[in-house]
Amino acid sequence: MEFSTNELLEAQAHVWNILLGYLKSMCLKSAVELGIADVLKKHGKPMELSDLMSALSISPTRTDSFRRFMRTLTHMELFAEKPGHEVKYLLTPSSHLLVSGETMNVIPFVNLCVDPTISDPAHVVGPWFKSPKETPFELYFGKSMWDVADEKPEFNKTFNEGMASDSRLVCDVVMMMCGQVFRGLKSLVDVGGGTGTMARAIARAFPETKCTVLDLPHVVDTLKKDDSGVEYVGGDMFVSVPQANAVLLKWILHDWNDEECVKILQRCKEAIPKREMGGKIIIIDMVVGATSDKDAHAVETQLLFDLLMMILLTGKERNEREWRRIILAAGFKDYKITPFLGLRSVIEIYP
Ligand SMILES: C[S@@+](CC[C@H](N)C(=O)[O-])C[C@H]1O[C@@H](n2cnc3c(N)ncnc32)[C@H](O)[C@@H]1O
Numbered sequence: 001m002e003f004s005t006n007e008l009l010e011a012q013a014h015v016w017n018i019l020l021g022y023l024k025s026m027c028l029k030s031a032v033e034l035g036i037a038d039v040l041k042k043h044g045k046p047m048e049l050s051d052l053m054s055a056l057s058i059s060p061t062r063t064d065s066f067r068r069f070m071r072t073l074t075h076m077e078l079f080a081e082k083p084g085h086e087v088k089y090l091l092t093p094s095s096h097l098l099v100s101g102e103t104m105n106v107i108p109f110v111n112l113c114v115d116p117t118i119s120d121p122a123h124v125v126g127p128w129f130k131s132p133k134e135t136p137f138e139l140y141f142g143k144s145m146w147d148v149a150d151e152k153p154e155f156n157k158t159f160n161e162g163m164a165s166d167s168r169l170v171c172d173v174v175m176m177m178c179g180q181v182f183r184g185l186k187s188l189v190d191v192g193g194g195t196g197t198m199a200r201a202i203a204r205a206f207p208e209t210k211c212t213v214l215d216l217p218h219v220v221d222t223l224k225k226d227d228s229g230v231e232y233v234g235g236d237m238f239v240s241v242p243q244a245n246a247v248l249l250k251w252i253l254h255d256w257n258d259e260e261c262v263k264i265l266q267r268c269k270e271a272i273p274k275r276e277m278g279g280k281i282i283i284i285d286m287v288v289g290a291t292s293d294k295d296a297h298a299v300e301t302q303l304l305f306d307l308l309m310m311i312l313l314t315g316k317e318r319n320e321r322e323w324r325r326i327i328l329a330a331g332f333k334d335y336k337i338t339p340f341l342g343l344r345s346v347i348e349i350y351p
């Protein structure tokens, strides 16, 4: 097949764009390191470049470079420009999420995603297709991501803080938009609940619910009993899950393949009473095709998440048909999907 010169030149620009994509993450990381969003938030109104640089303690000798840096960040809609005699910079909804100290901030997630333990295994996806290893992560590090988290306390901390920041963001939205999902439960166990951010929020909102977090010992062992009343249990969800009225699985099943998900769901089913007694599983995860994923940007984000799960773990992002298959295979009778959270949904499943 022959292509025209014009098509090939356009193709070259397209390939360049893909190749340089990693600079987007690195610019985001640098913006967080510099604290640009914090300065703009504190200033409270649009800010000239020279004032921004001075507040960030950047020497005027870097003015041209910093202007180019801000131009790219603005193009990516991380910041906005207010035109005028002197351009002024302001926050956008995306950079609002980069303000430290705000409940809804994604800084720990930025730190996690640019951590070499997360980003380096992507280099071996090609060779991994021809290797017997379970994941590119395992080909690169010789062990699973959970084992690396167990052995490297620094990575364990970065990972748990990243996840906790997502839970802080999600729990407010869940309580606001689908609080009824948790209402009236006598007890709930958050399986793979990390350091307990979500469980503590549920315990605060519903004091009548006794909340427990089950996670791997290296995640929960350092957590002290606190005044939230949440109990932390070290264990393995493939072996057993503490008894409760309901089980929460937030961002768990997308880490695992279908067979592993069925096993986890079976252990969860053993932990809850019958539906008539209020037993249910609450899953918070992506349902591809169920949410506001109609635009190309959202579809690309879901595809990238799916690859991330393939690279780091044995998991995947599932559409409704794929969810139904594992839910029924684990012996559940019914389910209900509520799309609520950008790209994620709540799936309630009943025994
Ligand atoms: C992607 S994180 C999600 C954490 C939390 N649910 C959230 O959304 O913030 C997955 C969690 O599963 C835990 N995990 C992995 N294997 C586990 C196992 N066999 N038993 C219990 N927890 C496990 C990890 O330690 C981690 O905290």
Ligand SMILES: O=c1cc(-c2ccc(O)cc2)oc2c(O)c(O)ccc12
Pocket (backbone or CB within 6 Å): 109, 112, 113, 118, 251, 252, 254, 255, 308, 312
């Ligand atoms: O290691 C990760 C990273 C993420 C992640 C990446 C980019 C984002 O904008 C948000 C989150 O998510 C993960 C995840 O959901 C998981 O189950 C395991 C690991 C990671």
